[in-house]
Amino acid sequence: MKIKRYKKVNRHLNFYVNNFGFRQPYQILLDGTFCLGALNNKINISDNIPRYLQGELKLLTSQCAIIEMENLGSKLGGALIILKKFPVHKCGHEGKPVAASKCLLSMLGDCNPNHYIVASQDRELQNNVRNMVGVPLLYLHGKTPVLEQPSQVSVEATKNKEGLSITERQMLDKLKLESGLVNESDKPKKKKKKGPNPLSCKKKKNKPQEVGKIVKNVEAKNKRRKIRIAQHVKEILFNKKT
Numbered sequence: 001m002k003i004k005r006y007k008k009v010n011r012h013l014n015f016y017v018n019n020f021g022f023r024q025p026y027q028i029l030l031d032g033t034f035c036l037g038a039l040n041n042k043i044n045i046s047d048n049i050p051r052y053l054q055g056e057l058k059l060l061t062s063q064c065a066i067i068e069m070e071n072l073g074s075k076l077g078g079a080l081i082i083l084k085k086f087p088v089h090k091c092g093h094e095g096k097p098v099a100a101s102k103c104l105l106s107m108l109g110d111c112n113p114n115h116y117i118v119a120s121q122d123r124e125l126q127n128n129v130r131n132m133v134g135v136p137l138l139y140l141h142g143k144t145p146v147l148e149q150p151s152q153v154s155v156e157a158t159k160n161k162e163g164l165s166i167t168e169r170q171m172l173d174k175l176k177l178e179s180g181l182v183n184e185s186d187k188p189k190k191k192k193k194k195g196p197n198p199l200s201c202k203k204k205k206n207k208p209q210e211v212g213k214i215v216k217n218v219e220a221k222n223k224r225r226k227i228r229i230a231q232h233v234k235e236i237l238f239n240k241k242t
């Protein structure tokens with residue numbers, strides 16, 4: 001898989017991890033249409049989808065989805081066999097099966113508490129999922145699995161007062177740091193005051209070489225923290241030599 005694609009999936013998944021509490025193993029709720037898509041494109045779901053999502057998965061379906069495929073007749077027998085391989089999650093329609101799309105939507109509830117990722121080729125179901133908050137959508141584009149970017153309603157739902165989502169906030173902080181917009185003298189300065197204590201060199205008064213060493217160490221340590229030692233501190237340290 002191309003790195004760009006890998007990054008994209010990661011970014012989309014992280015959105016749900018950071019904002020909606022998704023955790024591995026991710027639960028993928030499959031229907032018959034997805035299995036049919038996989039069969040037509042000669043894709044092995046159990047191999048391809050975990051590889052694509054780069055994580056541990058639980059692939060599962062519902063009784064209603066299986067019953068719907070059974071009712072659609074022998075033409076879809078191949079897809080039915082695939083669908084039946086996956087564990088069945090309770091959907092609450094036992095004894096009173098409903099259409100697969102309706103069933104899956106009811107399993108998502110109002111806020112997808114079980115953190116399902118819906119895998120379907122059913123356009124109508126896909127559109128319904130897009131209008132829900134916090135439900136990732138997975139489908140096949142030919143042979144290629146696609147985890148759709150978080151829908152607008154999901155993104156809107158995660159925005160805070162500043163109008164930024166958690167992920168956007170983090171990204172902004174990172175960008176500010178990288179571009180130097182964050183004033184380096186802000187935080188580090190406070191640390192600097194605490195940092196190199198000139199008195200710590202006091203005992204080494206008579207060993208100028210070691211003082212030099214210590215100064216070097218302090219400098220190295222501070223370099224790692226991206227803190228520059230202020231001139232006046234340096235002066236204090238070097239004055240201890242004499």
Ligand SMILES: [Zn+2]
Nearest residue numbers: 064091093103
């Ligand atoms: Zn059901």
